[in-house]
Amino acid sequence: MSYPPNVIPIRVNCSGRINAGIVLRALERGADGVLIGGCHPGDCHYVSGNYKARRRVVLLRRALAETGIDPRRVRLEWISASEGAKFQRTIATFTEDIRSIGRSPLCEEEVKVAADVQG
Amino acid sequence: MWGRRHWVPAPRIGVFVCHCGLNIERTVDTQAVAAVLSEHPCVVHVADYDYMCSDPGQGLIRDAIDEHRLTGVVVAACSPAMHEPTFRRAAEEAGLNPYLVEMANIREHCSWVHHDRAEATRKAIVITRTLVEKVKGNHPLEPVEIDHVDQCLVIGGGITGIQAALDVAESGFQVILVEKSPSLGGHMAQLSETFPTLDCSQCILTPKMVEAARHPNIRVMTYSELIEVSGYVGNYAVKIRKNPTYVDPDKCNLCGECEVVCPESVKSEFDCGLVERKAIYIPFQQAIPSSYTLDENACLGIRPLRCSECAKACEPGAIDFDMRPEIVEEEVAAIIVATGYELYSPTCLGEYGGGEIADVIDGLQFERLLCASGPTGGAIRRPSDGRTPKRIVFVQCAGSRDPENHKAYCSKICCMYTAKHALLYRHAVPDGEAVIFYIDIRAGGKGYEEFIQHAAEDERILYLRGKAARVYRDGDRVIVWGVDTLSGRRIEIDAELVVLATSIEPHPSTAPLAKVLKIGCGSEGFLKEAHPKLRPVESLTAGIFVAGAGQGPKDIPEAVAQGSGAAAKAIALLAKEKLTHSPEVVSIDESVCGGCGVCIAMCPYSALSLNGAGVAECNDVLCEGCGTCVSACPTGAAQLRNMTDAQMREMIEVALSDG
Numbered sequence: 181m182s183y184p185p186n187v188i189p190i191r192v193n194c195s196g197r198i199n200a201g202i203v204l205r206a207l208e209r210g211a212d213g214v215l216i217g218g219c220h221p222g223d224c225h226y227v228s229g230n231y232k233a234r235r236r237v238v239l240l241r242r243a244l245a246e247t248g249i250d251p252r253r254v255r256l257e258w259i260s261a262s263e264g265a266k267f268q269r270t271i272a273t274f275t276e277d278i279r280s281i282g283r284s285p286l287c288e289e290e291v292k293v294a295a296d297v298q299g
Numbered sequence: 300m301w302g303r304r305h306w307v308p309a310p311r312i313g314v315f316v317c318h319c320g321l322n323i324e325r326t327v328d329t330q331a332v333a334a335v336l337s338e339h340p341c342v343v344h345v346a347d348y349d350y351m352c353s354d355p356g357q358g359l360i361r362d363a364i365d366e367h368r369l370t371g372v373v374v375a376a377c378s379p380a381m382h383e384p385t386f387r388r389a390a391e392e393a394g395l396n397p398y399l400v401e402m403a404n405i406r407e408h409c410s411w412v413h414h415d416r417a418e419a420t421r422k423a424i425v426i427t428r429t430l431v432e433k434v435k436g437n438h439p440l441e442p443v444e445i446d447h448v449d450q451c452l453v454i455g456g457g458i459t460g461i462q463a464a465l466d467v468a469e470s471g472f473q474v475i476l477v478e479k480s481p482s483l484g485g486h487m488a489q490l491s492e493t494f495p496t497l498d499c500s501q502c503i504l505t506p507k508m509v510e511a512a513r514h515p516n517i518r519v520m521t522y523s524e525l526i527e528v529s530g531y532v533g534n535y536a537v538k539i540r541k542n543p544t545y546v547d548p549d550k551c552n553l554c555g556e557c558e559v560v561c562p563e564s565v566k567s568e569f570d571c572g573l574v575e576r577k578a579i580y581i582p583f584q585q586a587i588p589s590s591y592t593l594d595e596n597a598c599l600g601i602r603p604l605r606c607s608e609c610a611k612a613c614e615p616g617a618i619d620f621d622m623r624p625e626i627v628e629e630e631v632a633a634i635i636v637a638t639g640y641e642l643y644s645p646t647c648l649g650e651y652g653g654g655e656i657a658d659v660i661d662g663l664q665f666e667r668l669l670c671a672s673g674p675t676g677g678a679i680r681r682p683s684d685g686r687t688p689k690r691i692v693f694v695q696c697a698g699s700r701d702p703e704n705h706k707a708y709c710s711k712i713c714c715m716y717t718a719k720h721a722l723l724y725r726h727a728v729p730d731g732e733a734v735i736f737y738i739d740i741r742a743g744g745k746g747y748e749e750f751i752q753h754a755a756e757d758e759r760i761l762y763l764r765g766k767a768a769r770v771y772r773d774g775d776r777v778i779v780w781g782v783d784t785l786s787g788r789r790i791e792i793d794a795e796l797v798v799l800a801t802s803i804e805p806h807p808s809t810a811p812l813a814k815v816l817k818i819g820c821g822s823e824g825f826l827k828e829a830h831p832k833l834r835p836v837e838s839l840t841a842g843i844f845v846a847g848a849g850q851g852p853k854d855i856p857e858a859v860a861q862g863s864g865a866a867a868k869a870i871a872l873l874a875k876e877k878l879t880h881s882p883e884v885v886s887i888d889e890s891v892c893g894g895c896g897v898c899i900a901m902c903p904y905s906a907l908s909l910n911g912a913g914v915a916e917c918n919d920v921l922c923e924g925c926g927t928c929v930s931a932c933p934t935g936a937a938q939l940r941n942m943t944d945a946q947m948r949e950m951i952e953v954a955l956s957d958g
Contacts, residue, residue: 181411181412182412182413182414183412183413185409185413185415185418185419185421185422188422188425188426188429188954188955189404189408189426190429190947190950190951190954191379191404192926192942192947193924193925193926193942194925194926194927196901196925196926196927196930197925197926197927197929197930197939197942198930199929199930199931201944202944202947202948202951205947205948205951205952206951206954206955209951209952209955209956210955211951211955222814223819225839225925226903226923226925226927227817227903227904227925228903228927229903229925229926229927232901232927232930232931236930262821268412
């Protein structure tokens with residue numbers, strides 16, 4: 181079960197913990213896309229955090245549209261802990277979608293070279 | 300930025316990179332990861348090792364904490380769900396606060412899902428660096444201690460629930476055993492004999508039922524349902540509704556006169572719809588509590604009272620039309636969910652004539668025919684005309700192992716009970732023929748394989764390997780079309796009775812109950828266990844345990860074992876003087892809080908409130924650490940301990956800085 185390695189995961193315990201500030205910081209620092217994964221509606225491990233996340237993302241995407249950043253760069257997906265295949269599919273399709281949108285306008289001009297490692 | 304500051308000397312972080320045998324090392328160059336991390340200004344020690352979770356691996360961490368005076372540890376290895384407690388404990392043993400230990404997942408999130416070694420190694424370095432950033436901002440924390448009550452709730456009065464209740468009660472703790480139907484016993488009470496020993500089911504069950512009813516530490520509440528739960532492990536507040544039976548169990552003497560005069564009948568649940576029962580009834584003679592029950596839905600009417608023949612016929616005056624539902628409120632430390640199963644309805648199997656052809660029945664209905672105390676007194680009779688069938692066709696996997704049309708899973712017990720059914724039929728009707736359509740035979744338990752061989756060879760039961768395709772009626776005959784794959788021939792059998800071994804489904808009460816308890820169900824509706832191999836009787840919610848067929852299809856020995864297993868988990872909680880609650884919860888910076896109260900509305904656990912000073916306050920015990928309030932707080936006063944906004948910003952910075 182593999183997917184493209186261009187995604188860096190940051191683990192939080194609930195999608196409700198994610199707010200506009202955090203997503204905007206990621207975009208500001210050059211992330212081409214931000215993917216938020218949460219429990220399915222009705223199944224939030226912490227009862228209702230995912231409902232809050234859903235509303236926050238709706239508002240954030242509207243605000244992003246006003247700033248000239250494509251709102252499609254932020255995606256919220258419902259993926260439960262046991263849905264490895266869905267996680268894989270989501271990352272693969274999100275990566276493709278971001279590729280078609282192009283690099284983030286906030287990304288630095290020069291192409292970064294991968295860290296030089298052995299092997 | 301004012302507020303309470305925790306002054307620490309410059310961070311001294313140790314990074315330990317695990318090879319996990321080849322699991323990580325095959326794809327990620329762990330030595331390269333260690334080498335790059337050693338250049339991080341806050342990292343004073345790195346190591347890489349085969350299996351960090353092993354004793355010597357943990358020893359490396361302990362020694363390093365000692366030797367290098369580490370203030371934080373990052374273990375780059377598997378998922379924290381696997382070994383975070385392992386490494387936190389190891390650090391604690393060496394004198395480092397366990398909350399200064401983090402795991403960087405470079406296995407499930409890296410080596411296991413990528414192929415390119417260079418890319419995977421680069422990503423592993425980035426992931427590890429984000430966790431080094433996090434640890435830099437972590438504070439040492441102490442778990443919160445909480446008191447708990449000395450009582451446990453068991454939901455479900457079948458064999459599993461009864462076993463769990465008995466085990467907890469025997470350990471000296473109080474148990475409330477709640478059962479939806481009027482009697483304890485569950486499906487096991489409906490069975491004739493149990494495989495492979497052919498013990499009379501009720502004979503081995505009823506002593507346990509009686510013991511549960513009699514035990515001084517068990518409070519049995521039948522005809523009752525859990526309607527509400529709140530609180531947290533150690534202190535769950537539960538509301539149970541006791542539905543009115545309209546019969547006083549202390550006065551009822553089981554004379555049955557009420558039943559004789561009752562004018563209303565409905566299909567009998569206990570006899571699986573083969574016969575009817577009256578509105579006032581006792582499910583079976585050995586019911587516990589030993590009392591009749593008046594089903595108000597079947598009755599002509601109680602409010603207003605339309606009949607009352609039963610009350611007139613009742614000599615001890617046990618009938619009480621004034622009974623009302625009673626809400627019982629209790630506090631329990633732990634909850635065991637043992638809600639059991641139901642059979643997939645034959646009406647869903649149209650291809651087998653289920654629900655249309657009277658002589659196509661399911662396994663439980665056949666048990667009732669076999670049962671000496673059943674509707675036919677143990678005589679096997681066709682539902683249509685009451686004749687004794689001279690040929691019975693048993694169809695295994697009716698609905699199971701069929702992902703395209705019905706259930707994908709195997710229901711585990713059908714091979715065994717079908718062999719039992721065929722064998723008992725052959726004993727009852729020696730000149731009868733038993734034919735079984737099967738795909739495979741699953742007989743994994745003790746004595747099970749021998750039982751099947753005995754049934755096939757000694758009892759002359761014909762096993763045909765092939766799926767039955769269709770069952771239809773031709774006049775008063777029932778025709779079964781199938782195939783015998785071993786001979787390669789299509790088969791058409793003129794059956795007088797067809798018994799479908801239908802799938803096992805979770806009991807319909809499972810889904811609504813799981814929502815009330817906020818525990819998960821899997822995709823097939825069975826109660827979800829915390830880990831399918833290593834934590835089969837725990838749910839993901841602390842203090843709530845699952846057991847029996849509600850967790851997945853299983854036979855009686857497994858159900859009993861799980862009942863005892865769940866009881867052991869509950870006892871482990873009950874036996875502790877105090878329970879501990881994670882300290883990774885919300886903290887409010889009072890000097891920054893504006894008292895707006897937005898956080899209070901966000902919290903699903905009601906953990907937040909405004910205190911006397913007009914600022915928000917978080918109850919450490921109620922807070923589960925989701926962080927939803929943190930996202931809502933306009934001033935940043937609400938933060939999640941060891942996962943603050945500042946820490947997250949640093950982690951994002953590091954995650955993206957390499958491009």
